[in-house]
Amino acid sequence: MEYVKLQLGCLAVIFFIVFSYFREIGVDLKKKNYSLFNAILINAIVYIFFDGLTAYTVNHLDIVSHTANLICHLCFMISIDTMVFLMFLYILSITDGFPRKITKWILICFPYAVNLAILFLTLNSLEFIHGKTTNYSMGFPAYTCYSIVALYFILTFLTFFRRWKYIEKKKSVSIFVYMTVSLTVTVFQMIFPEILITAIAPTIFVLGIYLNHEEPSVKKLHAYHKDTVVDFATLVENRDNNTGGHIKRTTAYVKLILKELYSRGYYKDLLTKDFINNLEMAAPMHDIGKIATPDAILQKPGKLTDEEYSVMKQHSENGAKIIQETFGKHGNEDFIKIAYEVARYHHEKWNGKGYPLGLKETEIPLSARIMAIADVFDAVSQKRCYRDAMPLDQCFEIIGKGKEWDFDPLLVDIFLEIRPKVEEVYKEIYV
Secondary structure, three states: OOOOHHHHHHHHHHHHHHHHHHHHHOOOOOOOOOOHHHHHHHHHHHHHHHHHHHHHHOOOOOOOOHHHHHHHHHHHHHHHHHHHHHHHHHHHHHHOOOOOOHHHHHHHHHHHHHHHHHHHHHHHHOEEEEOOOOEEEEOHHHHHHHHHHHHHHHHHHHHHHHHHHHOOHHHHHHHHHHHHHHHHHHHHHHHOOOOOOOOHHHHHHHHHHHHHHHOHHHHHHHHHHHHHHHHHHHHHHHHHOOOOHHHHHHHHHHHHHHHHHHHHOOOOOOOOHHHHHHHHHHHHHOOHHHHHOOHHHHOOOOOOOHHHHHHHHOHHHHHHHHHHHHHHHHOOHHHHHHHHHHHHHOOOOOOOOOOOOOOOHHHOOHHHHHHHHHHHHHHHHOOEOOEOOOOHHHHHHHHHHOEOOOEOHHHHHHHHHOHHHHHHHHHHOOO
16 A cells, blocks of 8 residues: 555645536537647556556555556556546647648657557566665666657657647646656656656646636636637627627638638748637627627618718727727737737738738738628628628629638639538528
């Protein structure tokens, strides 16, 4: 019992997380819910269990057979390698996203697969050392296991530091803390094999990702905030005799463009999962400044006068102010920044003749350039109080003619190439 107290404590922490997690999300035995976090939870339990078991067996060589000791250590080393491999995949998923090419997957998995093979082939060379305070295992299998741990820790930190500028600040700090603590524990265990504190590393990692990324109540709060943003934007839109269709469609078009940009590998330094999620949530707020536009102008059935048009154009500046004043306390600075950009700059044009600042080309934030195409396409494809909807062919033609004049040329090409998907959205959310 004296050799497994730490492992029992760590297991208690993991089981508490498992209980809390599944209590919040609910368990449907008929529905298969696979996720990377679930795999990490399962492996953490296996890891800590065999850590405790091997701590016991290696100190009772007189009553535990050599074969049983080898099998227990094999399971333990496999779980160690699996944990650092899953850790790397998880950090990759929340920063870069998973690779899109099979060759990259092969490169990622190759060291892990090779090490598993080495463990099986060299297991008999594992040595059990009698230390001053406790026994421990060494030998070629242990060294190769340590090598894989070191490799995937290095890859994990390289991935993180390569992308840290594009990760939400609070998230980047938390990732750095729980990864550094896990690494420190692992390094101490490698240098001082008798201390047997290995179980702390997976416990800290699981606790870190649960509290910062996977805790269900935090996800529910995020979803609630997202719904609140959409409801607020829809309320504003209703003043323009619209039932919310414009918000739904433009947001869907933005998602399509983002997905295509990401799949093709454009703007790799900017298109992180956080950026994509924030822009999708900010898109409904692009016209929120219209809440300050008088009904007489907003609902006018005819053409606006120059003076009325000047008032209408103020909605971009007004929207930016509203976002700063109303949502500034949200706490997510990256989301506020993107929402501000979308509201203020979505009427800027590629040739510099837009408003409110006359920005041109890449001076216009990417978020606003994407929003501009979605907004214009939906505006011309829907009926308004002052005109009928235009045919879809004409709508796509307008976007095409705006290339290098009104819109980013790359985004125009992508939008026209995904026309079938755009038409599907148009038909599904025709309001």
